[in-house]
Amino acid sequence: xxxxxxxxxxxxxxTLYSSLxxxxxxxxxxxDTPPWSPLTKALSECKLGVVASxxxxxxxxxxxxxxDDISYRKIPTSAPIDExxxxxxxxxxxxxxxxxxxxxxxxxxxHLVAKQRIECLATNALTFMGGIYSSRKVKDVLAxxxxxxxxxxxxxxxxxxxx
Numbered sequence: 001x002x003x004x005x006x007x008x009x010x011x012x013x014x015t016l017y018s019s020l021x022x023x024x025x026x027x028x029x030x031x032d033t034p035p036w037s038p039l040t041k042a043l044s045e046c047k048l049g050v051v052a053s054x055x056x057x058x059x060x061x062x063x064x065x066x067x068d069d070i071s072y073r074k075i076p077t078s079a080p081i082d083e084x085x086x087x088x089x090x091x092x093x094x095x096x097x098x099x100x101x102x103x104x105x106x107x108x109x110x111h112l113v114a115k116q117r118i119e120c121l122a123t124n125a126l127t128f129m130g131g132i133y134s135s136r137k138v139k140d141v142l143a144x145x146x147x148x149x150x151x152x153x154x155x156x157x158x159x160x161x162x163x
Contacts, residue, residue, distance in 0.1 A: 053130030
């Protein structure tokens, strides 16, 4: 089978936003220096926070429901994969629905814990539906809420899993 052609994400995003009736997408330009804290202990001694933008939720939770949904879900990192659901307006969900590990790799991350590559995972993965048009809402509402959750869980580092 020949390889699929590359996807031009910038053009695809412009087309998507245009088709939804939005003004042209304004890419975020952050002028601040990102915060950075070097690890002070070995990775094998670290608690890892998991944050994913693929629109993942657990059976029994409310699905993400609109294009500017800035809510997030807490999903136990021990949740059975067959309890995970995905909804999102901005990407092809086929692979993610066939195997949620494609967008929330809990199997691989728990394997790293079993192999003692990391000490443990945070109790809950934090998931949201990416593609949020309002970067201001992400910066002022969603990101601080996620950071607060990670601080409360006392993670040493976090992996961010975009779609």
